[in-house]
Amino acid sequence: MAATYRSREGLSTRPAAYGGNSDEIQLRIDPIHGDFDEEVTGLRKQVRRLRDVAQEIETEAKFQNDFLNQLQMTLIKAQAGVKNNMRRLNKSIIREGSSHIMHVILFALLCFFIVYLWSKFSRR
Known part of the structure; x- marks a missing residue:
């Protein structure tokens, strides 16, 4: 027993x-x-508080989930925009040829020459 x-x-x-x-x-x-009535009343209050906290957590989780969904849609739209712009840029590069590279190189040489001359004249 x-x-x-x-x-x-x-x-x-x-x-x-x-x-x-x-x-x-x-x-x-x-x-x-x-006195178990007081114990039961105290437990009911605690359970009620826990329920309220759980409901607040649920509300916040729903809000965060909606926010993440909106952010994801924004990123998808931005990615599509970048992809379209890259496609247009590639088309314009093909159409115009590679002369823009020559312009960039000439601009860099001009900047280097100006800095060189400025450093020479500033020493005097």
């Missing part, structure tokens, strides 16, 4: 009424040792 356990709060355990080898126990509440 299983031993009976007793707590300070007035709870005690005993073996189940049916079956001698069962792992189940029955819980008996001794009303003399505790």
Whole structure:
């Protein structure tokens, strides 16, 4: 037979009424040792607070999810715009030829020459 356990709060355990080898126990509440109405009221308040926090978390999660969906749509649109602009740029490069590279090289040489002359005249 299983031993009976007793707590300070007035709870005690005993073996189940049916079956001698069962792992189940029955819980008996001794009303003399505790005011369980206050405990139950306190637990209800805590459960209510937890429910409110869970609802706030759910609301925030929905908001964040909507925000991420909008951000994803914005990125998809931006990616499509960049892709279209790259396509147009490639077409214009093919149409115009490679003369723009020559212009960039000439501009760089001109800038280098101006800096060179400026450094020569500034030493005097």
